[in-house]
Amino acid sequence: AALPAPGQPHSKTLHAFVVPEEAAGSGLDKAIQILERPGRRQLDGRPRVSLGDRSPSAEFARRRSVRSFADTPVPRGALDGLLGRLAGEEGGLVRHRYPSAGSLYPVQAHLLVKPGRVDGIEGGAYYHDPVDHALVRLAPDLPPLGTGHPPTARSLDEAAFLLLLVADLAVLRPTYGDAARDFCLLEAGYLGQLLMTDLPDTLGLLPVGGLQVAGLAETLALHGDQVLVHALAGGVPDAASRHGSLAADLQRHLARHLPDYMVPRRITLLPSLPLSANGKVDRQALRPPAEPLPAAASAETEVVRALVGEILGSNAIGDHANLFDLGATSLHLVRLQCRLAEQRGGRAPAVVDLFRLPTVADIARHLAEAPASAAVADGNARAQRRLEARRRALPQDRQAR
The missing domain is CATH 1.10.1200.10 (ACP-like)
Incomplete structure (x- = not known):
């Protein structure tokens, strides 16, 4: 809709009104469900013992999911350190930083690296050897990836690599029988928590559910008892969009694909579009939200x-x-x-x-x-560069004078 620009009633700008797909009901229902804490038992009327301190707020930020990745290559040291958490300590009994049923460690880490996205590592599929702490190259090409969740699919497109946790059920089946898969799922959970805790700012991870990998067995050279139990996408967090919004993402996307005059200057998210009596979009009712009241001006x-x-x-x-x-x-x-x-x-x-x-x-x-000093110094530096450029442009005789 072409609407008057704020503060300029006689000048119009292009404004877009967007209904996010999740606002149709599923997203709201999920939010309500989460707020109701369905996993909490309701045991009213029973005696209670109040406990002491909770975990400080800083503890909750130690494990974080990153949903938007920059196209910056992952530093080699960051990836080495991440996979180093999975390496075992050899000498007598094998020890790892996470528990495993029978100390057998049947969950294996595999890596799908996109070309040019990790410093010093070629694109392709790899197995992480936890004894030698080394990547074993399995295939030069990556299999097609997919997921039924559009936001996750976008994160997969942006990610630099994908960490696949594959369980070898044959390792546990002789001891644990039909419970082998359950113990492997537990181990994958322990492993994922370890990987996602206290990551450096140069690296972020996102657990991926419902991942579909075409030709996974062929790419990773797996046998019938090896099954994918968990996956995490990884890359350098996109600081610019970490605190962004759907509206900002849409505006950046449109700016890449449309001429400047066709990019809406404002995008407003709505739960639904207003409709007229005959069921058509009521364009007269489309209005942007009022501008927030300004605070005391500095x-x-x-x-x-x-x-x-x-x-x-x-x-x-x-x-x-x-x-x-x-x-x-x-x-x-x-x-x-x-x-x-x-x-x-x-x-x-x-x-x-x-x-x-x-x-x-x-x-x-x-x-x-x-900082004032930095700004002034920057301004002086720009002035000096302009002065030097003018001097170079003058004839040699005038420079001498």
Whole structure:
């Protein structure tokens, strides 16, 4: 829908309204189910003994799932350290950092590495030898992967590698009979918890359910008693989208595939589209949410708001309004960067940074948090580079004078 830009009633911008698939019911039902804590027993009226301290908040962050991966190659040291957690300590009895039925350790780690995504390791399929702590190359090509969950499928596409936990049931069956698979599933759970706890910032993992691997047995050279029991996708966490949203993801996707004028400046997520009496989409009822009320303005906010208003020719600039919604272009951002640098003694974000700071409040917050000395030094360095470039452009005789 083409709607008036915030603060500019006579100027329209493209606005998209999106109904996420999960909002049709399943996502909401799941959220309600989780909040109701269905796994908690309801034993009202019985005597209770209050316990002491809970785990501190920091403990809950030690194990984390990463759902969006950057295309940055995984550092070799990070992968070596991850697989090092699975290596056993030899000498007498074999010891590992996780329990196993009968100390037999039937769960084996295999790795599918995408080409160019892990430093120093070629793309292909590998087996991790826990005794030598080495990767044994099994195949140069990767099998097709799939999952029925669209968000997980996107994570698989972004991931640098896939860690497959394969159980060799023949190892446990002589001792545990039909319970062999159950004990292997337990071991895979222990192993997954160990892998996902206290990871470095350069590495993230995501447990993958419902994974479908075409030709897995052929690729990994498995026999009939070896079955896949768990999988984890891995890669470098995407910091830019770690705190992102579906709207931001959609906007980035559209910007890669559409001309600039066709990319919506704002995307609003709705539980459902408003319908008219005859069941068609009621476009008159499609309206973006009201802009949030601004907090007390800082000195930086006042300066930025005044400059934006001057450059865009508007006196109604909301602190939280997206500048592109107000009609800003890349040329406007260049002018804004120059004006900020003039007024703030070099303390101005680079033009490329202004694309990541799309509101007056964002720019003001950046100015308030940026170290003044670093900003001034950066400005002086840019001025020195411009001066040197001008000198090189002058004739030799004028440089001598």
